[in-house]
Amino acid sequence: MIIVVLDAATLAGVDLSPLMKFGTVTTYDHTTAEQVHHRIQDANVVISNKVQLNESHFVQAPKLKLICVAATGTNNIDLAAARAAGIAVTNVAGYSTPSVVQHTFTLLGNLMTNIHRYAEDCRNGAWQKSPMFCRLDHSINEIANKRFVIVGYGNLGQAVANVAEAFGAQVIIAERPNSKEVRRGRMAFEEALEVADIVSIHCPLTPQTENVFNADTLALLPKHAILINTARGGIVDEHALAQALKSNQLAAAGVDVLSSEPAQPDNPLIQYRGDNLLLTPHTAWASKESIGRLVAGIAENIDSYLNGGQTNRVV
Known part of the structure; x- marks a missing residue:
């Protein structure tokens, strides 16, 4: 053969x-x-x-x-x-479920504790110049007690939910966008976004989910919310996300996927330079x-x- x-x-x-x-x-x-x-x-x-x-x-x-x-x-x-x-x-x-779950929380943990910023400060000598034993220049937050919204509740979404609950988060399962009914144990999509502290995307890219996170839906999120996308790039309108991050309409985002891969130089998330975005090159699956x-x-x-x-x- x-x-x-x-x-x-x-x-x-x-x-x-x-x-x-x-x-x-x-x-x-x-x-x-x-x-x-x-x-x-x-x-x-x-x-x-x-x-x-x-x-x-x-x-x-x-x-x-x-x-x-x-x-x-x-x-x-x-x-x-x-x-x-x-x-x-x-x-x-x-x-790839264990790998994607780990990557999801790696992105989230970095953003919530600002590890990437603190690591950069250490490289630049800020700790060495500190008047006290530590640096507290950037916000440090816990996953515990946060409202953790999961969009897409298949095997990956369920595995992420288990870890989020282990961290002490309040898991909310979002109903499918534009659904006429809300299944038991779920919350209507837009209502879930309105109360979210964290949103983690795990749904497939379909005509129904393409650009479902756009200027209008991103505007529903509280300004302190963090968005994580390890699913598919086309689910999120990249221009809208870049603008939301730039204007601080959204606190931060961790993104592992883009609408066109390999990444194109003119992609707005590739061009974005704010430190409230962590972008990885579609590696969540690849342990x-x-x-x-x-x-x-x-x-x-x-x-x-x-x-x-x-x-x-x-x-």
Whole structure:
């Protein structure tokens, strides 16, 4: 069996030996759209994180039987064309939950205790010049007793809720935006924003959630609120967020995802220079352990397919 990994660099050098028991594994760190045809033409299995695959690729890869998406989202694959070509498609769900939860609270903890500002002060010699044993130049706040609003209550949202409760926060589950009913145990979306001290986003990007955090909804948040987005960039209107941070309409934000990735130089959050924004390059999912679970999940998917199973089958 010939297995081709199109964007192995996204696996950060994690051991791929679990895949080698199935056949020959050829890896490419990166694959451009122009290189796809040549690289998959003899493949039986293709593994791709973000490389897009469509009908034109399938026509020129007659031996291709299985596409393993090295992620949860499958939007980079033309699923209808894969189905028509008789190509199975799998994904891996849940592998990154511990990593994303940790990153969420790393961003939040830094912002609430202003660790990034204090660390910079130490590098600049401020502590050495202090008239007392410590510095108290920047606000330090606790998660305990804060109203912690979670938008998106799937596996990730629930895991974040558990940690927030362990910190002593009052967890509020926001109902879906524009929902006509509020389910038991939830609060209407706009009402939740109005009382939030912290908002953490964990919903998927859909037509219903695109730019759901915009100038109007961000204005509902109290001025002391902190927004964390480790979900998808398109859920937040980046121009509106940058303006809210600049005008102190919002206290701070931690962002791991942008609407266009890799980041573009003209993105308003890339251009923003205020120290009330922490921006990381889509790394919340990428702990060493997380990627190890991802590779193990891909191996499980291949094994299941070869034995007639349906593990993680999308198509």
